[in-house]
Amino acid sequence: MPKIIFEGEEYQCEPGESVLDCLLRQGVSVNYSCKAGVCQTCMMVAEEGEPTPASQVGIKETLKASQHFLICSCQPQTDMRVAIPERVGSSFETTVLAKEPLSADVIRLRLARPDNYDYLPGQFLNLTNDAGVTRSYSLASLPQEDEFLECHIRHIPGGRVSGWVAEKLQLGDTVTISQASGQCSYLPGREEQPLLLVGTGTGLAPLFGIARDALQQGHRGPIHLYHGSSTPEGLYLVDELRAMDEAHENFHYHSCVSRGEAPAGMRSGRAADLALEDHPQLSGWRVFLCGREDMVKGLQKKTFLAGAGMQDIFADPFIDSSASGEDQTAA
Ligand SMILES: Cc1cc2nc3c(=O)[nH]c(=O)nc-3n(C[C@H](O)[C@H](O)[C@H](O)COP(=O)(O)OP(=O)(O)OC[C@H]3O[C@@H](n4cnc5c(N)ncnc54)[C@H](O)[C@@H]3O)c2cc1C
Known part of the structure; x- marks a missing residue:
């Protein structure tokens, strides 16, 4: 069975196990959220060994080329030395500009758009709460029109991040967000297409x-x-x-x-x-x-x-x- 080398320690994988599950099973604390290859919270870089094609689905070509991959979607075929990437997933500190109800359980959260924060409407960002728990929220705002980033967050009672947004987060608070990612957005071209x-x-x-x-x-x-x-x-x-x-x-x-x-x-x-x-x-x-x-x-x-x-x-x-x-x- 392949082994994973992370921060100088070796971890043995079990059959069919992802890199993420292998590390978690052995008590290693790493960032992750959806565990389904979507949110990209768990992205790492392979310093040795090849990421599987499934673990590079949906990530930018430039990142693929530099051996970035999603550890939740990688069942390693060979030994791998993995590391937390330095620049990727760089986070931004921003401020809560507005928080208001859109319905009984949906909150409109507007955050100041940090300088040089690029995104396409429909992509999502990862928002981290005061306990370090991260969740993904999609962007409803338009970069060319809106100075803020807008998310619509459904309050799930007991939800660690949505509950924190609903019950604790105040105007003017500072929060941590990731860069925007995801493929679900409008790309110009084929203007007649339904x-x-x-x-x-x-x-x-x-x-x-x-x-x-x-x-x-x-x-x-x-x-x-x-x-x-x-x-x-x-x-x-x-x-x-x-x-x-x-x-x-x-x-x-x-x-x-x-x-x-x-x-x-x-x-x-x-x-x-x-x-x-x-x-x-x-x-x-x-x-x-x-x-x-x-x-x-x-x-x-x-x-x-x-x-x-x-x-x-x-x-x-x-x-x-x-x-x-x-x-x-x-x-
Ligand atoms: C790519 C992506 C984009 C997303 N965009 C949005 C968005 O724009 N707006 C938004 O509100 N959410 C969005 N989500 C979901 C969001 O990331 C969280 O999963 C959700 O807010 C619950 O997190 P929590 O920490 O509040 O609840 P948790 O602490 O994770 O869960 C608390 C309890 O609620 C249950 N639960 C968790 N999620 C749901 C759910 N969706 N419905 C019912 N029960 C649930 C759990 O099983 C658990 O019992 C998105 C998720 C992904 C992967």
Whole structure:
């Protein structure tokens, strides 16, 4: 079995084990969050040994070339010497500018945008709480328009980071965030292409950024945004999205309520189902899916089967970082 060398110590891997699990099992404290190759919190650099292709999915080409990889997604094939990268994942200290409710359980958090903080709407940042616990939140703001970074955070009672945001974080507080990362964003080009955006809950945050970005960059093809919740109260930014629908001929907002009869102006049914009913043929479309993991993964398959090319499907499952049941506290 391969061994991992980290900070001068050797750790033996068990069959099928990731580098992250190997280190955690042996009591090594390392940063991680989603454990699913999405949030990039656990990125390391391989000083010896080859990262597996799966552990480099979704990371920048420049970082791939310099042997950066995600230890949660790497089942090593050979011995590896790994290290915490120096520059990558560099963090920023920033200030809370605004914190206000968007619905009964969703908070709009606006943070000052640090100098030289580059991002694309729809990417996510990692936010670390006062106990060192890190979680990912998507960016709804537009770099060319907004001086702040905006996240929509659903308050999960007892949630270590969302609970801290809801209950403890105050205006003017200093918080630590990572650089933005992720592939779920609008890239200019193919301006006539139809876009399908489907999100549940705070999955609206990246979609709100992506839709506004596409419109601002002159996208001419139809843009259909489906936002779903079990109840009408769970939907938010309804007035803003209706106003966008009014203002742009090619933007279409569908608010979807999955439980009971929807009120006037909203649709009854699950966002994912309604989107596919309305658009059963997705050949040539670009698709963005964000929010609950089961919805995103299910719809990823269905939109592919409906004709969307794999390279045109961008998905951000909001993976429940506690699913493993382990403590996620960063070192
Ligand atoms: C790429 C990415 C982008 C994300 N973007 C956003 C975003 O824009 N807005 C947002 O609100 N969240 C987003 N998330 C989810 C977010 O990172 C956290 O997982 C979430 O806020 C819960 O963290 P916590 O520390 O508050 O709860 P934890 O302390 O991790 O969990 C507390 C309890 O809540 C349960 N739980 C955790 N997450 C959920 C959930 N989503 N639904 C129901 N129960 C849950 C856990 O199982 C546990 O029992 C994103 C996740 C990823 C991977």
